[in-house]
Amino acid sequence: MKYFRASDTFQFNAEKCTGCGRCVEVCPHNVFKIENRKAAPVNSDRCMECGACAENCEFGALIVKRGVGCAAAVITGLLRGTEPTCDCSGPSGKCC
Amino acid sequence: MKFEPVQKKLPPLSPVIRASECGCPPVKNITPADIADELKNETWFAGLIDTPAGPVPQVSTEIKLSERIGHIRARTSSFRMKFSLKPGLYAVGSPVSSSDIFVTANYRLSFDHLRKALEGMNAWILVLDTAGINVWCAAGKGTFGTDELIRRIKLTDIKKYVEHRKLILPQLGAPGINAAEVRRNTGFRLSYGPVRADDIKKYIEKGYTADEEMRLVKFTMKDRAVLIPMEINMIKEKLIYFILAAFLYSALQPEGIIFKDAVTSGYTLITAGIISVAAGAVLTPLLLPFIPFRSFAVKGGITGAVALLIIEHCTGAFSSVNLYFYSAVIILFTLISSYIALQFTGATTYTSLSGVKKEIKYSLPVYIAGFFVSTILLVISKIYEWGYL
Structure with a gap:
């Protein structure tokens, strides 16, 4: 199953990549492959912007504008004039 | 819309500051023994085991009928908001100082999947405080996160229980965790395990590596x-x-x-x-x-x-x-x-x-x-x- 392409929020800088493979290890949608000792985002249209790769890349080779793809959170954010929020951690809120 | 900070009326000054006034809960060192005392009535509690570093609550790897009913309730109602357990260090079987440490969230479904998957093994479970939210959602919000992991490693004094410095995290916890920062702060190296706890035994058999199949998140009809x-x-x-x-x-x-x-x-x-x-x-x-x-x-x-x-x-x-x-x-x-x-x-x-x-x-x-x-x-x-x- 594929969703809309996330190319505008996903940046990969091959020069900084050392090919350590951490991104391959953490990506839940198999976006990366190691090719010629460097990571290659071969399936970037599968990216769901969870941010796992960027958070775990020690070399700053990856930038992801991360977030949770939840319509309820986006709408709540629109209504409150804030960033998307689903109140997951609140005591009364419903969860994503 | 612009939000103004709410001006709160401050109470009159007094030399004695009660814990409730300083805005933080009283600092209390939670020892495993304290936890064990509270756990008597928990369905998964299998007793206390003695380790050189102190007693640790042992968890059963069997999922009882009442717990299965709890799983259904958590899937269907707001009961899931209450389906949690106390964060801390737990034991599966009789772990020793070389046993693996698995990290999870304090949501019961997450915890139950993990302990069931560890059946027949000797291992440690480190439960983080994610406010009772599952690993992936909590990682997205950062409650299953770097700060909480570092804090929990220190609070549980886990270094006294093990001689190695390796933690196995669920792969879906990765969005909240900066592995390099955890290593710098605590000395623990992080390994990301498989997405599904069920694959943990296969992951260990393959020399602690998750293959493509184990790393991939699916979304089956079930x-x-x-x-x-x-x-x-x-x-x-x-x-x-x-x-x-x-x-x-x-x-x-x-x-x-x-x-x-x-x-x-x-x-x-x-x-x-x-x-x-x-x-x-x-x-x-x-x-x-x-x-x-x-x-x-x-x-x-x-x-x-x-x-x-x-x-x-x-x-x-x-x-x-x-x-x-x-x-x-x-x-x-x-x-x-x-x-x-x-x-x-x-x-x-x-x-x-x-x-x-x-x-x-x-x-x-x-x-x-x-x-x-x-x-x-x-x-x-x-x-x-x-x-x-």
Whole structure:
């Protein structure tokens, strides 16, 4: 199953990549492959912007504008004039 | 909109500051023995084991019937908000200082999956405080995060229990964790295990590596089906208002509100409402990959329209009222099905924030326009029914 392409929020800088493979290890949608000792985002249209790769890349080779793809959170954010929020951690809120 | 900070009136100054006033809970060193004392009544508690570093609560790897019922309740109701356990260090079997440490969230479903998967092993479980939220959701919010992991490593004094410096984390915890920072702060190296706890034994057999299959998040029909009760649960609260409105609309007469005939005609609207909920919250999630287009709003709209037209074709329930009513029902409930399906994005394993924002940008104006058009059509239908048209 594929969703809309996330190319505008996903940046990969091959020069900084050392090919350590951490991104391959953490990506839940198999976006990366190691090719010629460097990571290659071969399936970037599968990216769901969870941010796992960027958070775990020690070399700053990856930038992801991360977030949770939840319509309820986006709408709540629109209504409150804030960033998307689903109140997951609140005591009364419903969860994503 | 701009938010102003709320000016709080400060209490008169006093040399004694109570814990409740300083804004932080009293600092208390939680020892495993303290935890064990509280755990007597927990279903998974298997006793205390003695280790050179002190007693540690041992967890059973068997899932009891009452716990299975708890799982169902957590999947269907707000019970899941309370289905948690105390963060800390636990033991499976009789772990020693060289045993593996598995990290998880303090949501019972996460914890239960893990302990079941560790059956027959000797291992440690480090439970983080994620406010009772599952690993992936908590990682997305950062509560299953770097700070909490570092804090929990220190609070539990886990270095006293093991000689190695390696933690095995669920792969889906990765969005919240900066492995390099954890290593710098605590000396622990992090390994990301498989996505599903069930694969842990395979992961160990393969020399602590997760192959492509173990790392991939899927979204099978079964995965989608278990999410449906919660989708319906969220709509349920709004359904009563809808039913009231449907009856009220049907009862409107030039002489006032007359409920005598409203019951029969009100049912037409309620039937359409139920069809749209079934289409948006049940059929769309179940048939997700088979419905054309990537957009959830479009998927839900298609399912809703098809379901409504099938019912109309078989019963003629909507067109038999009048053409205005028929058009209003098709527009309104197709959009409701679409909106409900759009909500399902929050439960999927593959939707992105930028994609959802894009969907909302295009669908929200359609929803608003459709709502106005169908309201006007319903008013016209009423006037027509009264014979003024």
